[in-house]
Amino acid sequence: MAQVVFEPWNDPKAKPLIQFKGVTKRFGDFTAIDNQTFDIYEREFFALLGPSGCGKTTMMRMLAGFEKPTEGKIILAGQDLAPIPPNKRSVNMMFQSYALFPHLSVWENIAFGLKRDGKPKDEIAARVDEMLKLTRLQQFAKRKPHQISGGQRQRVALARSLAKAPKLLLLDEPLGALDAKLRQATQFELMDIQEKTGTTFVIVTHDQEEAMTVASRVAVMDNGRIIQADTPARIYELPNSVYVADFIGEVTIIPGTARKSGEGYEIAYAEGMKPLYAETETAFDNGETCHIALRPEKVAISAEQPADRRNAVQGKIIDIAYLGNLSTYHVALPNGQMIKAQTANTRRLSRRGFTWEDTVWLSWTDTAAVLLKG
16 A cells, blocks of 8 residues: 655645744844745644754744744734734643643643643543553653653653643754653654644754654754755755755765756866766756765775766875764865765774775765755
């Protein structure tokens, strides 16, 4: 049976759950969000990713109702959010600090919002039990927050946020306080819970690995603008700018000038160096400035010059980053240009072929690099 691919953003008939329409947010003279228009769909796990100060938290605070747009509209399920106070929106927010009540048990923490809404006792009990089961916290129901681990507290905060069945859950750096291994495990738990509940999640993070793991789409932000919003695979393989290519994962950026040649372009990048070659669907004028973006795992490293590749350059190994399963070689070309090449460490340490100061050949296929404007 063919698997149904979840891609509402490619379906012209799909109605967005959230619409940002020309949204600008200023604080005095500072523009935090600069005229942004984009959509988020129901059941999406949408990530706002970017460095500190890029505007991602302001975007989230406007959705939550803690800030109002200076210009433009935010629409949730067809309703303009501006006049609706935060506590009346079908939006819940989970803070980085979790903000649990220390004097209440896990059960009471999860029940808090439902009690405040005056729900009947049996309805509250059924919903809290459902949330405990969903987040696998049944055995901790009677404990206070200080009697459970950081990862469990994180799940209590999540259960409390989901108890009122919001249309939209906002997660502000939700895994920032967890150690690396627990964070990884919790990422998969989050995805699982999001899928089971069908709630739309919007996560703010500066951790690209986290965004790429959990999200259906990632919006890479810079200076109050979304530079590219796309699936993790497309953001990585087909970045739309040098900024996105450079921000996500490891990459070598080589500036040059393009000249049409056959199916692709020859790129002159240094005097006395043979031009590099790249095939691309983007059109360039002859002599136009361009940038080659080359991922290290797409670069082969060898002692001999490969006979079958037109992209082959010789250089010297300057640095080696050993990451256990992978090694990244930083190779300097005669003109000073550095290129990174990555290999999987399938052999024992003593059998590895290359070390510092070795002269090596780097090569890659005609379609391995992405050719970018500017």
